[in-house]
Amino acid sequence: MELTRRQFIPTAVAGIAGMAGLAGCSGNTDETTVVEGSGSAETGSDDLGLLEAGTITFATSPDYPPFENLEDGEYVGLDMDLGRAIADYLGLECAYTNIDFDGIVPAIVAGGQADAGLSGISITPDREEEVNFTTPYYVDNQAVATLSDNTIITEDNAAEALNDAAVTIAVQSGSTGADFAAENYPNAEQLPFPNFTDAFAAVNSGQADAVCGNAAVVNQMLAGAYTDLHVVLTSATGEEYAIAVSKDNEPLLDALNEAIEALQDDGTLDELIEKNMG
Missing domain, CATH: 3.40.190.10 (Periplasmic binding protein-like II)
Incomplete structure (x- = not known):
């Protein structure tokens, strides 16, 4: 019983607003695409157990608009904007790697392909046995x-x-x-x-x-x-949609939760939901 996506509820969990002019990830479906984030938090990336120092890599299945999609080689949607906003807050570059949806949680468990899963993933009891989840960002x-x-x-x-x-x-x-x-x-x-x-x-x-x-x-x-x-x-x-993180990486889970909370508090989440959901 695993991952999924859903009908928009205007009261969607908290709100990510306010970060205008976020850099966009673009590229093709065959490779990981990276974009630099300016960053506002003093986060030591070496402490987050990232695959590549200075870069957070999200596994995604870009066939699920309005959460994630590829348009003219560019990653678009609520999740894609959220990933960039989180990376920017943490002072990291943002990278997306394409994995079929049913392979994302196994990939996070196995390690080596991505640091976290960001792809319209619902929190379910079965998934919680395999990975940790951040604070929800959408319902x-x-x-x-x-x-x-x-x-x-x-x-x-x-x-x-x-x-x-x-x-x-x-x-x-x-x-x-x-x-x-x-x-x-x-x-x-x-x-x-x-x-x-x-x-x-x-x-x-x-x-x-x-x-x-x-x-x-x-x-x-x-x-x-x-x-x-x-x-x-x-x-x-x-x-509830949330970001999937390895159970072996509590520092990254904490950092992502800090970023989500900050983006909720400053209104960025609401802004991104409004932008992508209308």
Whole structure:
């Protein structure tokens, strides 16, 4: 039962505001991209157990707008802006390395690929057994979408109609959307994909009847490339997004929590949420 993403709640945990003009990470999906942060905290990077002194490397799966995405080779979204703001506060450079979503927590546990996981990761009991989590920075729900012309699964009957052996639900592997679908629609067939965008494409092409995932992302997808779909069900799961850190690296966890608290207190988090969520 693992990681996921969700529908925006305006009261999303605390707020990260105020850091205008943050440097952006850009690059391709085959390599780690680094951007320099000016820094405001007196943090000794040698004490944080970083893979590379002076640089914090976040593992991310950039296929989950509005949290993380690649646009013209540039990392964009709430998480990407948050990572840059945290690095800037800690006086570090910011680097992103691409890992399939269901591989992020295992990568943090194993070490050697990234210092932390920042990719719309929900706090779950199973994940907490493997990694530590920072203070949450966002709260989301679950949503299910179907083609707008689907007359079998509608807003009126979705809770019952989805739990049918004839129904196929597309999900992202290792996500809380997959967990939610398995728990609430056990009779349905689940069709997992490494990338969430592929789950939407499966519904568009007729491979799946519905797609399940975090509401903020579902709504973003429907407002963009998948306008033929609509939401038939939303569940107030109240999932908390946070940054995943190795259980062996308490100093980094403490530093990230300090940065998140500072960004909440000065309004930067709220500002970044407003920028990316509208």
